[in-house]
Amino acid sequence: MTHPIQKTDAEWQAVLREKGAEPVAFQVTRHAATERPFTGKYETHWADGSYHCICCGSKLFDSDTKFDAGCGWPSFSQAIPGAITEIVDRSHGMVRTETVCAQCGAHLGHVFEDGPAPTGLRYCMNSASLDFESDKG
Numbered sequence: 001m002t003h004p005i006q007k008t009d010a011e012w013q014a015v016l017r018e019k020g021a022e023p024v025a026f027q028v029t030r031h032a033a034t035e036r037p038f039t040g041k042y043e044t045h046w047a048d049g050s051y052h053c054i055c056c057g058s059k060l061f062d063s064d065t066k067f068d069a070g071c072g073w074p075s076f077s078q079a080i081p082g083a084i085t086e087i088v089d090r091s092h093g094m095v096r097t098e099t100v101c102a103q104c105g106a107h108l109g110h111v112f113e114d115g116p117a118p119t120g121l122r123y124c125m126n127s128a129s130l131d132f133e134s135d136k137g
């Protein structure tokens with residue numbers, strides 16, 4: 001799969017370093033690792049604003065779609081339209097739907113169909129893949 005924004009691993013590492021991303025951010029976003037539950041900085045973060053891709057800055061979620069799923073990762077019921085690409089993931093003996101940034105292909109997490117109404121979706125994301133921007137600026 002190709003995405004509009006393409007960089008080498010070394011270039012992404014430099015971008016993440018510059019942004020002060022979490023140490024696991026490179027492994028999570030470029031190699032589909034998963035941060036340990038209840039360790040991410042946005043898991044219990046409820047400020048008003050928006051969440052962007054840590055790699056390319058593309059807006060992914062509004063804070064008003066974030067909810068407490070109790071699973072240990074930041075969870076959202078709805079993504080910004082067109083911001084996320086879904087991929088069938090058959091790793092670890094499960095069939096899941098992986099979510100990646102539509103712009104740069106960064107691994108974000110998975111989406112499950114056990115979320116709240118009206119979407120019924122639960123975007124289970126890695127904090128390390130996200131960059132929060134406050135409405136207050």
Ligand SMILES: [Zn+2]
Pocket residue numbers: 053054055056057058101102103104105106
């Ligand atoms: Zn991105």
